[in-house]
Amino acid sequence: MKASIKESDKIAIPVIIGLSIAVPLIVLVLMLLPERYNIFGADPLTFPIFHGILNFLTACLLIFGYFFMQAGYIVRHRNTMIAAFGLSVVFLVSYVLSKISNEPVPYGGQGIIRYIYFFILISHIVLSAIIVPLVLFTMYRGLSGQYEKHRKIARWTFPIWLYVAVTGVMVFMFMLPYY
Template sequence: MEHTNLAAEKKYNKWIVFLSIVIPLAVAALFGVNLRDLGFDVEPLTFLPPIYATINGLTALILIVAFWAVKNKKIKLHERLMTTAIGCSVLFLVMYVAYHMTSDSTSYGGEGLMRSIYFFILITHIILSIIIIPFVLITYVRAITNNIERHKKIARITFPMWLYVALSGVIVYIMISPYYA
């Protein structure tokens, strides 16, 4: 049985590698593109940051409830919550890119220690948001292919990292929000 599950899991590896490379590259490429600078007549989507920050907060809450669900043997609830958390992360990403493709970047205006704290949180958030992609995909694939022991093993790494990314996204938004134009 375990051999069959590993074979099923292995079928997804190319997609995991592909998405783990393409998503960060696409985000980086699109982040540097402002449609207004290219001559497109689009309104800046300045209403999006509080929405995608809220989605990050919701993702964190869903992850915590999903953790509780699995610890209390509510497996179906856990599955639904984790799928929802992935959906929230995708929705966040789409809104984040849309905002940055239509709006000018906002600089953090704080000084001193707060500036250092902001950039520490921002940089660790960005780095881990790239690293988390293959972890989430591998964790999810191990669950859907019923490789539960292997799923649990990587989920112990994925969960705190993903939770940090979601929560730090909210903190970054709260810290930079006074400086939005």
């Protein structure tokens, strides 16, 4: 069994590293596009609402998954975390499409709320890049039966992933008046 895990690591680890580099770079490039192409003809508020819902549901699933693990419901934990991962993938694809489709909307808040918003936004963006490899490694270790490695990385992944999901909702709420 250990030999097959090591063999799978030879494939999985480079793929995870590649995705962890590619995803943030693709998002950065798309944010810097000189021209947008609204391929769906969507209202500018459509994507942000959808993203807020996805982030909220992801946060809920992460919390449920954590409690399932604490209660010893391993299969429920696994299924819930797979669902949270699935929502995160849908979010990522939708976010990329939104960056292609819509011009960035500037934040219009003033005073102390502006500083709070930018602190939340910047920490959300930085941790969004960091969470990609953490989630991928955590999912891989859990699904491949490497439970001790899964537990070690999940201790870091869970709070960061939850923070990213919750602050995603917060960023949406801060920006709602400006869409």
